[in-house]
Amino acid sequence: MSYDVCVIGAGPGGYVAAIRAGQLGLKTVIIEREYLGGVCLNVGCIPSKAMITAAHFVHRAQHDAPEMGVNIGKIDIDMKKMVDWKQSVCDRMAGGVEQLLKGNKVTIVRGEANFVSKEEIKVTGKEGTQSIRAKNFVIATGSRPIQIPGFEFDEKLIMSSTGALAMDKLPKKVVVIGGGYIGLEIGGYLAHLGTQVTVIEATGELLSGIVDKDAVQVIARKLKKAGVEVFTEAKAKGCKKTKNGVEVAVDIKGKEQVIEADRVLVTVGRKPNSDQLNLKAIGLKISDRGFIEVNSQRRTNIPNIYAIGDIAGQPMLAHKASHEGVLVAEVIGGKNRAYDVKTVPAVIFTDPEIASVGMTEAEARASGHADLKVGKFPFAANGRAVSVMATEGFVKIIADGKTNVVLGVTIVGPEASNMISEAALAIEMGARLEDIALTIHPHPTLGETMMEAAEAALGHAIHIIQRPLGERKESGLRANA
Amino acid sequence: MDIKLPEIGEGVTEGELVKWLVKPGDTVKVDQPIAEVMTDKATVEIPSPQNGKVVALKAEEGKNIQVGGVLLTLEASGAGAAPEKPAPAPQTAKPAPAPQAAKPASQAPAPQAYAGASGTNGQTRPQTEAARFAGASAGDVYPPAASSKVLATPSTRRLAREMNVDINNLKGSGLAGRVTREDVMGAGGGSAASAGGGMDYVPRQAPVMGYTGPTGAVEERVPMRGIRKKVAEKMQLSKQIIPHFTLMDEAEVTELVKVRTSVKEKMAAQGIKVTYLPFVMKALIATAREFPMVNASIDDAAQEIVYKQYFNIGFAADTPQGLVVPVIKNADRKSIAQISREIVELSEKARAGKLAPDDLKGATMTITNIGSVGGTYATPIINHPEVMIFGMYKISERPVFKNGELVAANVMNVTCTADHRLIDGAVAARFLTAVIARLENPGMLMMDLT
Secondary structure, eight states: OEEEEEEEOOSTTHHHHHHHHHHTTOOEEEEESSOTTHHHHHHSHHHHHHHHHHHHHHHHHHHHHHHHTOOOOSOOOOHHHHHHHHHHHHHHHHHHHHHHHHHTTOEEEESEEEEEETTEEEEEETTEEEEEEEEEEEEOOOEEEOOOTTOOOOSSSEEOHHHHHHOSSOOSEEEEEOOSHHHHHHHHHHHHHTOEEEEEOSSSSTTTTTSOHHHHHHHHHHHHHTTOEEESSEEEEEEEEOSSSEEEEEEETTEEEEEEESEEEEOSOEEEOTTSTTTGGGTOOBOTTSOBOOOTTOBOSSTTEEEOGGGGOSOOOHHHHHHHHHHHHHHHTTOOOOOOOSOOOEEEOSSSEEEEEEOOHHHHHHTTOOSEEEEEEEGGGOHHHHHTTOOOOEEEEEEETTTOBEEEEEEEETTHHHHHHHHHHHHHHTOBHHHHHTSOOOTTSTTHHHHHHHHHHHTOOSSSOOOOGGGOOGGGOOOOO | OEEEOOOOSTTOOEEEEEEESOOTTOEEOTTOEEEEEEETTEEEEEEOSSOEEEEEEOSOTTOEEETTOEEEEEEEOTTOHHHHSOSHHHHHSSOOOOSOTTOHHHHTTHHHHHHTOOSOOTTOOOOOHHHHHHHHSGGGOSSOOOOTTOOOOHHHHHHHHHTTOOGGGOOOOSGGGOOOHHHHHHHHGGGGGGGOSSOOOOOOOOOOOOOOBTTBOOOOOOOOOHHHHHHHHHHHHHHHHOOEEEEEEEEEOHHHHHHHHHHHHHHHHTTOOOOSHHHHHHHHHHHHHHOGGGSEEEETTTTEEEEOSSOOEEEOEEETTEEEOOEETTGGGSOHHHHHHHHHHHHHHHHHTOOOGGGGOOOSEEEEOGGGTSOSOOOOOOOTTBSEEEEEEEEEEEEEEETTEEEEEEEEEEEEEEETTTOOHHHHHHHHHHHHHHHHOHHHHHHHOO
16 A cells, blocks of 8 residues: 555654644554554553552542541552553543544554665564555654663563553562652652652662752652652662562662562663664664654655654653654645744653753753843742642742743642643743733632742742842842742 | 645746646646746746646746745546656655755755655656755754744744744844744745735735726736746846946957858858857957956855856847846857857747756856847846846948048947946956957957867
8 A cells, every 4th residue: 555654653753643644634554563652651651640640649548638637547459450440541542542543534554564665664463464655654663661681671570661550469569770750650659559669770869860959859858758768879780589579789889789679660761662663774864872863854864754752862752752743744744844842841740740841050051041040939838739738849930130031940849740831831932030920820729839930030929038129139139049 | 646846957946937837627647747937037847747637726827936835736647657656756856955055045945845746757866865865964954943042932933934934043023032923024025925824914016007098998017927027136136236337349340250251151051050149259258368357256245256267158138038148158168160059059949938947057258149139339237146248239331441541341339348346447448459359350269269
């Protein structure tokens, strides 16, 4: 069969590209070897959020409910049922993707794709092998968890995120190798459910290099409270299977130590699947780090082949992939499009959540903004946060000192993931601190903290004590909280 | 499927749709001309890349279309030729944006030209793997992605892209240097209307006079298009930039007439029509070697003088559509016979409107031969960015004093019109005198032949 567009991979990049191509009237086919919706919908974002929600529910019932006067008594966790429920969430979402694809006249082909030439792939599925030709290809085959020597995944004792999300029995003790966002999300919810969690992080701090340091402190504190043991500057050396589980040898700041556990979760990052699909044989250019090289239209060195999502470069985030999916479909449809967003928001579902957009303080300084205004507003001073018993964290807003144009926002706290979109819009629109401060935010909501943080950066937040306006000098117009 | 304007010449980024050769509902075959598109000064027929039925015309006569812009939509007939031979199409349909990335305009449409291209056409060239990659590397999208420093809303950035405006080059008029919708519209000029999203920009129009004669309307309004429009633009540009001056003189060409008459019939027997034009070309080239400033141009942007070591001579040709200037390439290395043959070929192509863009490019000096039509003297307009245009006029028998005696002689008026920024009056006078010396003594002309 011959198509205008062939999308390989039905994750959040690929299925979105296929739907938009279908909307544009292009004859489109999508190839998927595993599940529609990809990692995100099946073994990533969505199932982990389902498990986190359930665990958070448990945690609040145990800790917050009694304080509110709600005595629930002993909580019984049916792990099998929880995992089944999680699966039903995934199935529902994947089913939705299938309907949307069909509704837009996209042909779905299941199987493993391999390029034969620049215009043809062979797809091997259950019903055998078929050849598919297309004028344009979109590679959206994503990434997979990185495996480290001595910790080969069996998804039973040594697990990637996929195995961890599928556990239908709660382990007593888990060692998490890698204190990045996936490790902390899964380790965090396991701890809430009652597992004893130990996190081994190779660098000096958790969420190293991706999150504002002040925010990391909030998370580290909360993990400690939840009984999670964290070792930084620690390296996992190897592991031995024992009768009861595994023994993990760890080098902690130069000292060897052995940690026993039922299971080991390895979350040291993800790598692009560029070693598949026979990409090198057709001459596709791939960087040293394994990403397919693309231009700002996500076109590869072979002009009729595009690449989007995790396989096309950092950040490996579903929403970036979806944005690129729309973009390439429109480029193929003859429209002039390029990837020119100012920022990609990032959200981490730890407890509390972290969300960020734009630049951190350090990045802003590095990019030449010598004079910055920084405003920070704590959730503890927000009525809604207090009434939902979630007062840890803050909103931090960074703006250019001269123009007051918002450069970056970090939120750590309740519903941070839902609140960050306002900040993303502000940055894309080139908003100034005043634009946020002068927008009436409804009371009583968590969103008020954004307005207050903007006010704080301007030097006059209402609900925290800052020096009186009259006493300020120009340089003092900064609330360095 | 969309049929797009293919690449129609090196460096050609847009063309004006002069005439449709098909209409909706027509069935077209591969390579059948579908439209006449005018670029620079040549009209090119655009062939259909495949068999099919015309569904809709997507462009208007008289409007400019970017290379890669959609011309019409075609419903492929049957299984169609395209799927049978799709292999070469995707790679070759994309224009070669030469490695020098300094010409954003020429690269702009490349992605689109490529995007939906579904068939081959005669104009495309195979490319090397390297050239193709250069085209696909990060720098090639025009306009380039907005830098992080640019303050503009996402919808304004999108508007700029769709109007082909590089937002990075705009100075924002909004608060804190924000680039506004109006800034983009201003930079995009009249094409804003096509950008959509309300606020259509309508350029001011000349008032229409309400005068009506006794027998009804006495005016007819015809759109400026095709060669007329190009000539108008080119002439206006040249007059605006160049301070012209014209020097006039006469050459006593009795000897030259004898030479030409002596070879005329013999050459005609070989099918070669010998005119005076190639002789003047040779005289001009030989003299220009002594006066390099006449075979030069001014790079207005760089404020540099470009002296040329090659001699491509343009000659003005009158065609039913208007003035065109075909070019004899490397005229210094061609014989008079060879040049004569080329003049005839190019003139015929010009009259038929079949000149290729290449036939009109790269002139270093131009000759106008208006004398063959009429007039004694003219003050021609220089073909910018050249700096000199040579005029030759009717040869007539006139009384001339030679050694105190009145004799009949063949005399040709000549003019040298020069760019005073580069060429001073005295230099032009010495140059013209030297050209005349060669025209008056064909023997001298022979001395210069290589």
